[in-house]
Amino acid sequence: MQELQAPFIDTDFLVIGSGIAGLTFALGVADAGRVVLVTKKEDSESNTNYAQGGIAAVFGLDDSYDLHIQDTLRAGAGLCNEQAVTMMVEQGPKLVERLIEIGVEFSKEKAIRGAGRLSLGREGGHSRSRIVHAGDLTGREIERALLAKIQSMSSITVLENHLAVDLIVDQSKPGRCFGAYVLDRLENEIKSVAARATLLAAGGTGRGYLHTTNPPIATGDGIAMAFRAGASVANMEFVQFHPTTLFGHHVDDRAFLISEAVRGEGAVLKTKDGETFMERYHESGGLAPRDTVARAIDSELKRRGDEFVLLDLSPIGRGRIRERFPLIYGTSLSFGIDVTREPIPVVPGAHYCCGGIRADLDGHTDIEGLYACGECACTGVHGANRLASNSLLEALVSADRASGIARTKAFERDTPSAVPVYPLRQRDEVEAVVVAHNREETRRLMWDYVGIVRTDELLDRAMRRISDLKEEVAEIYRRWPLSLESIELRSVATVAELVARCAIDRKESRGLHWNEDHLDLDDKRWKRDSVIEGEARLPVWLPS
Secondary structure, three states: OOOOOOOOOEEOEEEEOOOOHHHHHHHHOOOOOOOEOOOOOOOOOOOOHOOOEEOOOOOOOOHHHHHHHHHHHHHHOOOOHHHHHHHHHHHHHHHHHHHHHHHHOOEEEEOOOOOOOEOOOOOOOOOOOEOOOOOOOHHHHHHHHHHHHHHHHOOOEEEOOEEEEEEEEEOOOOEEEEEEEEEEOOOOOEEEOOOEEEEEOOOHHHOOOOOOOOOOOOOOHHHHHHHHHHHEEOOOOOEEEEEEEEEEEEOOOOEEOOHHHHHHHHEEEEEEOOOEEEHHOOOOHHHHHHHHHHHHHHHHHHHOOOOOEEEEEEHHHHHHHHHHHHHHHHHHHHHOOOOOOOOEEEEEEEEEEEEEEEEEOOEEOOOOOOEEEHHEEEEEOOOOOOOOOHHHHHHHHHHHHHHHHHHHHHHHHOOOOHHHHOOOOOOOHHHHHHHHHHHHHHHHHHHHHOOOOEOOOHHHHHHHHHHHHHHHHHHHHHHHHOOOHHHHHHHHHHHHHHHHHHHHHHOEOOOOOOOOOOOOOOHHHOOOOEOOOOOOOOOOOOOO
């Protein structure tokens, strides 16, 4: 074994990602040992931070666990793991209450009869009002409170501007994870972080598409890393496109999301000439599940040749709009759109990956010592289509369970005293142009060929071009130095291949996967997960 010649960090728990899953796990193990939390940019940069809607949880007097479970199963189109769904729904409310204890300030009712109770919103696919929210800034408020708690814990070290590159894995059978190689972006050096337990909570894959609500960090790094290390992935074909993002304007290089909670409050989708259309696509109209609404908008745009449809918020009322949706109101106004007086131009955008690293109810993956939670994991909760606002709930519950297991199992083994060095070369400026071109091409072909509506021909075209891109990415790694851009390109290309492979394999239309050449729902053949075994391409390494 090569002796250590690079910065080395020894810890008990390594957490990769600073969204709700990573922060919850870190807090759950903080009193059991040392924790290192790695985040690609600043500690608050995550998909959680941009979640407007809220957390779906049973608090309403007219609600029940059974109703929430049935709504989730219905949205998941037959592929949900009912045990996982039941666990999430039943354990969720107490964890929401724990967030309140930590300091999350959720919106409360102001009416005299309900004063002091949680204000519960309604979103598409839900049969009851159960969305616990903080105005339309729920994700930001949760991040604020969790980070404040994290910063008070002396056992937790947060490494900002650090990017996990590859897992440190012994690939004997069964494989074991001992941490990760991490790129310090400011010092341009690789650090070896050895850990007894490693959590991947690295978020989603939205930046693999041309139009997305996701921030720049969401490049699928966690899924790609786990797959390279030998962990299997599942259900990658089920990419959720949020039906309504602001057309023609971007915020921080991402499409600005218009929460479907506005439709829950009464907003109406219309064509450019003012015609309503959702009633022609679903009995629930604008409150249909997201996949149905996204396809309906896509169909209307193609049928009419328009670039966008309109979202009319006027039925909500001027005062209620400003109170309930201050972010949407303020951001739209900054672009010259007064949503209290005029409709918003909207189009769908890639939003959430329902597939990911295969993980059980406690976050275990195929690799010993490696856990996965949040959007990068596939626990069986979301099935073929995530029910609105179940994402934060699922991340919260799975991370809490994983932390409970990891804090006991982690100390059954030691961390290695040294690991092989990860080579880092000097930067060659030629790389930047090549990487940027390949990444943009990948995002565009995924949008055009593996988007909301698919065909066999489009998927085959995508797969052929992705194969070529993979070779070019491999060449970049052989010839040019490691950088944030090249690491993210490798992740984007890997995830693109996984999505396309799963989409090609599934010969039916179910949930978020809609193939015009296979429109029938085929439960006999396809009521099962799409699974791709991990590649285990990393060199075999045995700790001394």
